[in-house]
Amino acid sequence: MKLKKLTIATLLCMLMAFAFTACSTGKSLTFQIENGESVKVTLNTTGGYNLLEEDGMITVQKDDEDVLNGMFLTSSGFDTYAAAIMASDADILKATPSDSPNFYLYQFDGAAGMETTFLFKIKGSETAVIIASLASQEEAEAAFERLTFEKVK
Numbered sequence: 001m002k003l004k005k006l007t008i009a010t011l012l013c014m015l016m017a018f019a020f021t022a023c024s025t026g027k028s029l030t031f032q033i034e035n036g037e038s039v040k041v042t043l044n045t046t047g048g049y050n051l052l053e054e055d056g057m058i059t060v061q062k063d064d065e066d067v068l069n070g071m072f073l074t075s076s077g078f079d080t081y082a083a084a085i086m087a088s089d090a091d092i093l094k095a096t097p098s099d100s101p102n103f104y105l106y107q108f109d110g111a112a113g114m115e116t117t118f119l120f121k122i123k124g125s126e127t128a129v130i131i132a133s134l135a136s137q138e139e140a141e142a143a144f145e146r147l148t149f150e151k152v153k
Helices: 002-022 075-087 137-144
Strands: 026-032 038-044 049-054 057-062 065-074 091-096 103-110 113-121 127-133 147-152
Touching: 026 049, 038 049, 057 127, 057 137, 065 075, 065 137, 075 103, 075 113, 075 127, 113 137, 127 137, 127 147
Parallel strands: none
Antiparallel strands: 026 038, 038 147, 049 057, 057 065, 065 127, 091 103, 103 113, 113 127
């Protein structure tokens, strides 16, 4: 009888543990940036999305296919990329705020095809991110909207 109660209790614990993990709708990774900051990246994983890290690079997948690939930049790296965007023939879809942008959404026709790219500074930090996609603009934006970036105190 005692063994039966122990078995039932164990099964209930396993069922609850499974239920809590099965309901997860997000995944977070924390990155140590070369400027000394820590940045937490969170992805809403509903709908088949996944967040991966390899060698400090960010990858967002949907149904096991890469949708976004990105890396962290310092503030000077952001400035270098922003200047290159302005000097190129890239199609700037969004730059906010307009007087001194800290977020760019742009497209250009690269060697691998049309690339949609997000370049932005993380609020309250000296870190920026560049994330690119060879998927359609709609797919890239849908994946990007599921991401949040925050400086860890």
